[in-house]
Amino acid sequence: MNWKSVTAISTAVAAATETLPATGPVHAQPQPEGGSQEVWGIGQFSPAIKINSFSDKLDKATFNGNFAGNFSALTPAAHGTLEALSDRSSLFTITGRHHDDLRPTNVVQLKDENGHPLDSEAFVIDREGTRVITSETEPSICRFSRDSSTVLASLPVPAELKVTPAGRATANLIFEGLALQPGGHTLVASTEGALAGDDSTTVRFQTWHHDIDEQEFKLCRQYAYHVDSDAHRLNGP
Incomplete structure (x- = not known):
């Protein structure tokens, strides 16, 4: 099965954002007069997005006592399988020959290096096949072994992106998205809400990078x- 269309679109991040010269508050800039902006209504997709198929085969499905649903992240994995991350920090392996034959075949309950449960919302599989997974608790981004059972490394997180009182982020409104740029050398994490002191319509994109001869990601630019x-609003229309 070809799951390439499942992967997230992330290459436009740099073009749509502004580089932060410092880690202080950020405020929205007024839009120039006479500028045009294409707007889509509620429930509409950008014309750049195309849905090839749909399946509710996993509706109300469970595996080993774990509810196989409420997925917040999905990515292609080895041998034509999918891996799906639930909002209960359960990482499922999904197999099937086509979209109407999907079934969970494995699940791992994610924990940090101290055995504590994660609050995971996003993950990617890197070039080495290890799983890079977020947690909104601290927040943190950890690199797990291929079977997701062991934490291999923890990526550095800027002070301002840590949850208050350690930083300026609000609990449960931090690392909501994660993507690898083409080539697999740059990792991008997006925040769900604005930081304390920022304009309420501003969210952050933090990047990490590693060269070909490096294994671990190093802290890089923030956008x-x-x-x-309103990025602070919890309940949208």
Whole structure:
């Protein structure tokens, strides 16, 4: 099965954001007069997105006592399988020859290096086949073994992106998305909400990078992105 269309679109991040010269507050800039902006209504997709198929085969499905649903992240894995991350920090392996034949065949309950449960929302599989997984608790981004059972490394997180009082982030509104740029050398994490002191319509994109001869990701550029609605608002329309 070809799951390439499942992967997230992330290459436009740099073009749509502004580089942060410092780690201080960020405020929205007024839009120039006479500028045009294409707007889509609620429930509409960008014309750049195409849905090839749909399946509810996993509706109400369980595996080894774990509910196989409420997925917040999905990515192609080895041998034509999918890996799906639930909002209960359970990482499922999904197999099937086509979209109407999907079934969970394995599940791992994610824990940190101290055995504590994670609050995971996003993950990617890197070039080495290890799993890079976020947690909103601290927050943290950890690199796990191929079977997701062992934490191999923890990526550095800037002070301002840590949850208050250690930083300026709000609990449960931090690392919501994660993507690898083409080539697999740059990792991008997106925040769900604005940081304390930022304009309420501003979210952050933090990047990490590693060269070909390096195994671990190093802290790199951070970007600010001005969303269309209030980034502090918990319940949208």
